[in-house]
């Protein structure tokens with residue numbers, strides 16, 4: 001299958017390009033034209049349409065988004081332009097090119113009071129980021145029959161330059177900097193390679209609709225951070241707990257979050273979703289290989 005990954009220099013896009021290349025004819029675009037990828041700004045509807053109609057993919061994966069949750073809260077117009085209008089531009093282009101579309105969404109579509117959530121639970125986003133991701137979901141579902149909506153959360157990997165949670169912990173620990181982590185946020189950390197493998201299998205199987213794709217371990221951020229430190233050989237006691245309220249971040253966070261994986265697990269045969277130990281052991285092995 002000919003697959004196009006939009007946002008291929010981001011964390012998830014990077015792993016998708018690597019993983020899908022073994023079984024599919026995959027190409028990608030980036031916002032800034034790095035890593036020799038063609039540049040595509042999804043806010044430019046004409047350019048998006050032109051590019052997708054020229055490449056003629058059978059399936060497009062949209063990972064590009066404004067993912068900084070606090071930035072979205074401070075710049076809602078920008079969040080709307082990228083996460084909603086950008087998604088609509090991609091969906092319209094896929095419709096014209098008769099391509100299927102995978103849209104990446106988030107656990108943040110939920111309020112985070114009653115997790116873990118299944119695909120059938122009613123979304124109720126609290127933040128601008130969550131609202132724009134949900135609006136994107138609705139547009140994609142309304143425009144395209146052949147759509148897959150992937151909800152994920154706390155995606156991590158060994159990826160120098162990325163600010164994912166694992167890399168933030170690694171960078172801080174190696175520099176001897178203080179590490180404070182919220183003790184009241186629960187979710188399912190998700191390894192980026194496992195996410196990419198699982199998505200590849202769902203696309204190959206022709207799945208449509210909403211799927212939660214996350215790691216199978218539901219854990220608080222503080223305990224997750226201590227586990228990472230321990231596995232990296234640092235003292236877990238260096239991690240200090242704080243409450244989310246104490247951090248005074250701009251955007252509200254889902255606290256009692258997490259996503260149920262029964263639907264995806266029932267579908268996945270080749271690439272089961274990983275538990276946290278498997279995910280961390282793989283990540284550290286990846287780090288040692290460099």
Ligand SMILES: NC(=O)c1ccc[n+]([C@@H]2O[C@H](COP(=O)([O-])OP(=O)(O)OC[C@H]3O[C@@H](n4cnc5c(N)ncnc54)[C@H](OP(=O)(O)O)[C@@H]3O)[C@@H](O)[C@H]2O)c1
Nearest residue numbers: 007010011012031041042064065067104106152153154155
């Ligand atoms: N990472 C997570 O924990 C997580 C959790 C839940 C859901 N998700 C969703 O999963 C998807 C992938 O996340 P990720 O971790 O890979 O995010 P990421 O590393 O921040 O990558 C997103 C990419 O989108 C690009 N981008 C921003 N605006 C664009 C535009 N107008 N046109 C084209 N590209 C643009 C960014 O480029 P610049 O960096 O140059 O701006 C960045 O490379 C996103 O849709 C996100 O909402 C992620």
